[in-house]
Each structure stands twice: as C-alpha cells, then as structure tokens.
Amino acid sequence: MSLGPDPVKSRRxxxxxxxxxxxxxxxxxxxxxxxxxxxxxxxxxxxVLAVAADLGYTGPDPRAASLRRGRSGIVAVALEEHLRTAxxxxxxxAMMDGLxxxxxxxxxxxxxLRDDPGAGPDAPTLATAxxxxxxxxxxxxxxxxxxxxxxxxxxxxxxIEGDAGDDVPRIELDNREAAAQIARHxxxxxxRRAAMVTLPFDSGRERGDATSERxxxxxxxxxxERLEGVREVYPDARVVSAGASxxxxxxxxxxxxxxxxxDRPTAVMAQSDLIAAGVIRAAEEAGLQxxxxxxxxxxxxxxxxxxxxxxxxxxxxxxAEKGRAAGxxxxxxxxxxxxxxxxxxxxxxxxxxxxxxxx
Amino acid sequence: MSLGPDPVKSRRxxxxxxxxxxxxxxxxxxxxxxxxxxxxxxxxxxxVLAVAADLGYTGPDPRAASLRRGRSGIVAVALEEHLRTAxxxxxxxAMMDGLxxxxxxxxxxxxxLRDDPGAGPDAPTLATAxxxxxxxxxxxxxxxxxxxxxxxxxxxxxxIEGDAGDDVPRIELDNREAAAQIARHxxxxxxRRAAMVTLPFDSGRERGDATSERxxxxxxxxxxERLEGVREVYPDARVVSAGASxxxxxxxxxxxxxxxxxDRPTAVMAQSDLIAAGVIRAAEEAGLQxxxxxxxxxxxxxxxxxxxxxxxxxxxxxxAEKGRAAGxxxxxxxxxxxxxxxxxxxxxxxxxxxxxxxx
DNA sequence: TTGTATGCGTTATCAG
DNA sequence: CTGATAACGCATACAA
Numbered sequence: 040m041s042l043g044p045d046p047v048k049s050r051r052x053x054x055x056x057x058x059x060x061x062x063x064x065x066x067x068x069x070x071x072x073x074x075x076x077x078x079x080x081x082x083x084x085x086x087v088l089a090v091a092a093d094l095g096y097t098g099p100d101p102r103a104a105s106l107r108r109g110r111s112g113i114v115a116v117a118l119e120e121h122l123r124t125a126x127x128x129x130x131x132x133a134m135m136d137g138l139x140x141x142x143x144x145x146x147x148x149x150x151x152l153r154d155d156p157g158a159g160p161d162a163p164t165l166a167t168a169x170x171x172x173x174x175x176x177x178x179x180x181x182x183x184x185x186x187x188x189x190x191x192x193x194x195x196x197x198x199i200e201g202d203a204g205d206d207v208p209r210i211e212l213d214n215r216e217a218a219a220q221i222a223r224h225x226x227x228x229x230x231r232r233a234a235m236v237t238l239p240f241d242s243g244r245e246r247g248d249a250t251s252e253r254x255x256x257x258x259x260x261x262x263x264e265r266l267e268g269v270r271e272v273y274p275d276a277r278v279v280s281a282g283a284s285x286x287x288x289x290x291x292x293x294x295x296x297x298x299x300x301x302d303r304p305t306a307v308m309a310q311s312d313l314i315a316a317g318v319i320r321a322a323e324e325a326g327l328q329x330x331x332x333x334x335x336x337x338x339x340x341x342x343x344x345x346x347x348x349x350x351x352x353x354x355x356x357x358x359a360e361k362g363r364a365a366g367x368x369x370x371x372x373x374x375x376x377x378x379x380x381x382x383x384x385x386x387x388x389x390x391x392x393x394x395x396x397x398x
Numbered sequence: 399m400s401l402g403p404d405p406v407k408s409r410r411x412x413x414x415x416x417x418x419x420x421x422x423x424x425x426x427x428x429x430x431x432x433x434x435x436x437x438x439x440x441x442x443x444x445x446v447l448a449v450a451a452d453l454g455y456t457g458p459d460p461r462a463a464s465l466r467r468g469r470s471g472i473v474a475v476a477l478e479e480h481l482r483t484a485x486x487x488x489x490x491x492a493m494m495d496g497l498x499x500x501x502x503x504x505x506x507x508x509x510x511l512r513d514d515p516g517a518g519p520d521a522p523t524l525a526t527a528x529x530x531x532x533x534x535x536x537x538x539x540x541x542x543x544x545x546x547x548x549x550x551x552x553x554x555x556x557x558i559e560g561d562a563g564d565d566v567p568r569i570e571l572d573n574r575e576a577a578a579q580i581a582r583h584x585x586x587x588x589x590r591r592a593a594m595v596t597l598p599f600d601s602g603r604e605r606g607d608a609t610s611e612r613x614x615x616x617x618x619x620x621x622x623e624r625l626e627g628v629r630e631v632y633p634d635a636r637v638v639s640a641g642a643s644x645x646x647x648x649x650x651x652x653x654x655x656x657x658x659x660x661d662r663p664t665a666v667m668a669q670s671d672l673i674a675a676g677v678i679r680a681a682e683e684a685g686l687q688x689x690x691x692x693x694x695x696x697x698x699x700x701x702x703x704x705x706x707x708x709x710x711x712x713x714x715x716x717x718a719e720k721g722r723a724a725g726x727x728x729x730x731x732x733x734x735x736x737x738x739x740x741x742x743x744x745x746x747x748x749x750x751x752x753x754x755x756x757x
Numbered sequence: 758t759t760g761t762a763t764g765c766g767t768t769a770t771c772a773g
Numbered sequence: 774c775t776g777a778t779a780a781c782g783c784a785t786a787c788a789a
Contacts, residue, residue: 052552054781054782054783055782055783055784056782056783064759064760065759065760065761066760066761066782066783066784067759067760067761067784067785068758068759068760070783070784070785071758071759071784074784076784076785077758077759078758079758079759080758080759083758083759095550097525097547097550097551098525098526099782099783099784100465100781100782100783101470101526101527101528101529102461102464102465102468102470102528102781102782102783103465103765103781103782103783103784104782104783104784105461105464105465105528105783106459106461106462106464106465106765106766106767106781106782106783107764107765107782107783107784107785108765108783108784108785109461109765111460111461111528112520112522112526112527112528113472113509113522113527113528121495122491122494122495122498123491123492123494123495126485126491126494127491132481132482132485132486133482135481135482135485136480136481136482139481139510139512143512143521144521146520146521146522147521147522148509148510148511148521148522148527149509149510150472150507150508150509150510151498151507151508151509151510152507153498153502161471161505162502162503162505162506162507163471163472163505163506163507166456166457167457167460167471168460168471168472168507169460169461169464169470169471169472169528170460188456188457191454191456192456193411285703286703287703313703344644344645344646344672344703413765413766413767414766414767414768415766415767423775423776424775424776424777425766425767425768425776425777426768426769426770426775426776426777426778427774427775427776429767429768429769430768430774430775433768435768435769436774436775437774438774438775439774439775442774442775458766458767458768459765459766459767461765461766461767462765462766462767462768462781463766463767463768464767465765465766465767465768465781465782465783466766466767466768466769466780466781467767467768467769467781468781
C-alpha cells in the first residue's frame, strides 16, 4: 500500500505543496515542519513527515530555497593554481582546513574554484556560480578582473595573502617583520655571509640567482615582503629564487649556493620550510654539517616530512587561524557589518638548524 | 541621462526584467542575450548590453537560473576525513585534480563536503546542498546513510575506492592483482622472508603487528585487497599496519620490522609509496642497505619528496585518471545514461629499491 | 498554531 | 529573430 511512489501522476517529483495537500495542511505549515523555523503541533508534524515519506519527498529543493532566501549557503574559494599545486603546499592545506571549519560554523560550504577561464565553456566562475561570498587565495592581476564581477554582484569578498584593492578586507601575515626577526637571529649568531632562497617571484617560476631587475619586478607580495625583511638586516645577501615551495626546489637552490667552496654562505634563510628542508639536504650532500658549517632557517612552522632529527629554526605562522579568520570575516560581512583586514603575527621558533657562525 | 542607476525605485537590484523593459525588449530576448542560447540581432544585443551596464545589471542571478533550469552546476565531493588529512595524501590530491578537471569540462564546480554532521547546525550536507550529483571518496558505513538521502533525491552518484552498493558505479583499482604482481617480483628475486606494511585497517588507525583477528576485521577495502594480493604469493608474510599513509608511519613500522637482527625480513612490501619511503629510512637507520640487505616496494607510483636517489619499485596507479573518469561518469549519468563501474589497472614499475635476496 | 497570498529572478516553449 | 506566457519550488509577512 505504500509502494507506488506517486499517488496521482507519477511523472513529477513530489513538492512540498503535494505533501501539504496530502497531509491536509497548508504549504506554509509543511515548510515550517522542515525548516523548524516556527513551532508546530507535534501531531501535525508527524502527519506531515509520514506523508512526506510516503510520497518520497526528501525535503525542500535547495535550489528553490536558495532563490527564495537569497542565500545559497555556498562560499567560493578561488585558487590561482592547479589544485595539485595548491595542496602540495602544507601551509595552504592547513589554511583551507581552517577555512572550511570557519565556513562550516557559519553554515556554508566551500566551492572550489580555479581562476582559469580555459577550463570549460560553461564551467562555473566567480561570476556565474551561485555563491554568497568569495575568498581569494592570493590575487593575481587576472584574478582582479574576475573580482570586479563579484563586487558588482555585491557579494562579500576576503583575500588571503594578496592585494585586491583597499576596500577588500585582507587576511595577512607580518611577513616582513618575521623575516627580519630570523635575519636578526642569524646576525646575532655572528653570521656575515648570508643568503636567502625565496619563493617564486611571479607566476613564471623562474629559478636561480636574482638580478636586481628581477627583484624589482617581483609581483608576489609574500615573496617581496619576506625578502624585504631579510634585507633590512642583510642588505647585500645573495638572493636565489626557487621555482616553488618544495623540497626539491630547495635542493636545487641549495646546490647552487653551495657549489663554490670558496664562496659559500654560512647562513641560509629559506622563505618556506619545504625549501629549507631541501637546502639542508643540499648542504649535507655537499658535506656540510647543519648547523656547524651552515645555518639554515625556514618559514611557516609546518611539520616537514623528511627532516630527520632536525628541528627547523623558523617563523611559525598561524595557517589554520588565517583560514578561520577569513571565514569569520565572511560571516560578519554576510551579516551586513564591515570587516576589517586582519594581520596575523608569526612566532619565532629557534630550532636545531641554526647556530653560531663558523670561525 | 545615463547616470541614475535606477529608473524607478533605487532599493532593489536590477533584474533582467528591468533591463528588458528599459531596453524595450521582452524578458525572453534579454535572457537570450545573456545566455546566447538563440540568435539575437546585433543591434538588439548591443542595446540590451548597454542598458544592462547602465543599470548595473551583472548577469542572471545564478540562484534563479538554477531553479529554472533544474541544475546548479555544482557537484559535491564528499570526503571521509578532515581536509588536512585528505590532502596529505598525494594520491588523493592527484585524484581530486583529475576530478576537478573532469567536472570542469562538464561545466560543473566542486563543492567540498566533509561527511561530518557535527560541523554546524545548518552546515550544508549531501542532503541539503544545491548539487546536481555527488562523488564519494571512500565510503564509510556512516557515509552510506547519508548516501541514501542523495539517492532518494534521484541524484547521480559515483564512488571512488569504496563500496556503496551494487547499483552505485565505482571507480576502482586492481589492487589485489597489482599487489600480487609486486609480491611475485620479489619471489622471483629469491626472497623468502617477506613482510608487509599496510594502510590503516579501519578508521581506528591502530598501529603495529596484526593478529589474524584484526586482519579478519579489516574494513577498508583497499587495505584488504592489497593485503590479499600479497598473501596469494606470501601467505605467511608478517603484517604490520601503519596508522596512516605517511613517511613517518612507515618509519615507525620499519623500526618494528628491523628491530630484531635475528628475525628480519629481506623484502618489505608497503601499501603506499609514502610508507615505503619511511621503511627505507628505517632500514638505513638500522644500518641496512637498500636493496642489498633489504628490498622495499611501495604502491601508488607518486613522486615522493624525500627518497633521495632511490627509485621506488612500485605499482603505478592512474590517480588523476580515476578522478577524471569519475567526472566522465557523472556527466553520463547527468545525461540520463547508465554509467558502469570502471576498474583501472596499475602498471608495475621496477625501481632501484628491490634486488636479489641476500645469500 | 495554522492558513493565504505573493513574489524570488529566470528561462523553456511556442507562436508570431 | 522576437515576444507572451507559464512554470520552477519554496518561504515569509500577515491575517486568522
């Protein structure tokens, strides 16, 4: 008796109106039964639910609900890179983790979007997806264009580690200051010959020794800020750029730094822990001991798989908190309030990879 | 004359109807101008666009469009674990990468969902999010419940590496056969004392030597299949389970295996490359040479950061292709066709980490 | 506590 | 090539 899915015509899926009618209540009552937004007599409630089950009605259609409510419960997270690349970076993963948590608390889901129009003709974009807000991870020049579409729609936006204009709240790090702190630590240890291995300068991912022109043309703010911080202390430090934040890239850069036995740095500041791990490996490969022969510092404070017994000297950044803060900022803006930019600070951590300069 | 944003009352955002009216065309024509679904006279088109710009109309509201179309352009990807955990695994990352690509081709975005009802009271779930289909990564018992809600909604579902019932298409791997192939390779090399380090048996992530009861109770299909494959060749191999697919976990398991100099395996089959990397490190730590003293094989065929000069002997799985295939299957189902399960095969790769058994 | 009425912003259909 | 019309499925203000 409860088998046939549709009592009347079996073409259409049941709607809340069908349920209401079959249960002998009004649509609004049925709606309230499902949303719980108002009290309903227990008897009514049960009757509605029973009828719904009978009709195979599984709850309000989210599409219709979001039209009516004006909210979809979805927040876009826009990445500049390929997923594979983004999640190779433990810092980004941790951040995404905090972000998804923060957004979940707010009742929103995360729509992963890559800022790449080349995908499909009708692939969803920041401009066309049914989203309530957007979080940008980084902000390339191209992304800024897309951004305009979102702003025009009047949706809240937050940028993590990027600049999208003064009126878009940012979640940032005191990159410069933290980098300077590391540099001062090494200076205090007596190091005179310092070098740094940076994150990529731009999306080109060019590697190797940097000319002053290349440095002047850095478009990635994080790279620039950390570099400037070091230069406050070591204005003349050798600068080698890595192609990405990866152990292998650090290894390549490290081999370059340690190639000439006559002209080696005694301290290397890497702009990420992964790069630092590679530099350490390069040092060991060159027969150098860390930290006796060369000190190596990183940046990020993540757990690097592959460091052996070393504990990296580094600037620990609150990656997950950054993500969570972005979620909170979105929540505030969704509630109609203004959200201010937030600047997180890193915590210096002295590990076992830095020590006094060799005499 | 073109300044005032709103001709009538300036409270509401402009709708396509406003645009149509102001441009002196019908709503349907205006709609077509934006969707491009039908030819429109160039003059009309330009007029509509001009008026739209004037009114600050930025294109159709995705919420309304998805209600009308019955499609939201969003596909849910449900993970069993925390994001951080999921993306720690390079195989999953690669798979997600292929998946996002595959779905983008189809014009869909990816809504990241964790199968955790504990998040927020109104956090989106498989049951309540405006999605057109769902891809499950793995399929825990709890997830199977959630699943029912999705099926009741009549949405297409695909499961990657998991069992959600016979009528849900799966994307799988020939885990058993590939594992057996590795085992046969080692047997052919003369190894008699073989051990294996497995992936977690269940969500408990218990570590260490496995009793036959524990083995009988394995709930993770991947673990079970790879284990069975090895046992076809080495029925009595020692079995140690790792707590996760990580280098560190492999290191722990390896230390256990190599603890007793009198009773060491000469060949270790790890159920993932990351675990294998840890086992190799443990071997070296114990003063063993790979592959002279002990052979180590992995599984996955991913690039492991931290293996040094070793090239792992492993079963290379087409991770990104799995994701892409899931996307393709969804596309087919969305088009109303039936999608069959797909079983991918691994490619055996002989590296430098396995060699003849020591005499 | 329940019911009535209305509109959310589109787009498919079909006739012109 | 364009226009009129009719849903799409629901949630809310307000009245009862």
